[in-house]
Amino acid sequence: MADDVETRRFGMSCSDVAAIDDWLERVGARWGASERTMFSARLCVAELAANTLEHGMARTSADHIVVTVRRLCGGVAVEYLDSRAPFDPTGVPVPARAESIESADPTGRGLTLLRAYARDLTYSHDGTYNRVMLTISS
């Protein structure tokens, strides 16, 4: 199988996050990747991007996201970069599960999903970008 790589840069709005997902869908279709693999990759990127928009402290008006996906023999590798202030999403504690709908917090499930769906999840900051790397096994 060819070792295909695709990269694209996006802005930091809700419509940009939707555009990332549309792009990942198209990439997956071009590659003939399994629905489950691409669904998992899309979910992880959606959670990272939502986290960036909601919690990432803006640094400049030119803040942006760069997503790179690489097709592997056994799945997909994702590199997610954002230019907002350093923030490690892998270091945030996962909240406890609620006992009832009345006590449930509507928020806080993104990192739970990210950690469940991603393998080899790593974070670093290179002075410019928050860099999250992960793989999705097919």
Place this chain on the structure above:
Amino acid sequence: MEIRISEFGNHGKKVTLVGKLDIAGAESIDLPLATVAGTRQSIVVDMMGVDFIASIGIRHLVMAAKAVARGDGKFLLLNPTPLVTEVLITAGLQELLPIVRSEDEALAVLAG
């Protein structure tokens, strides 16, 4: 994302969602779902047409379910796809947002 709201027999409302329940989809269902949940009637959310869900979409479902729970109503998810079901279970919601697989099953739960 498309949202349609209709009556569900005499038992409450049916909310039909079609499309991606991502950041953009969540934004588009925010007001109509909150409005119907605010009536505190039972709600059956037809999820069959939802082909993607992320935590921000889950957030809106949980908020609606919490609003319904403040009354006597029930909040059910009807027939989500296997991939969406897996996300809901992974997020720890299988007991908080009960899933039914048919309208008959939903009617039985609401009547029970």
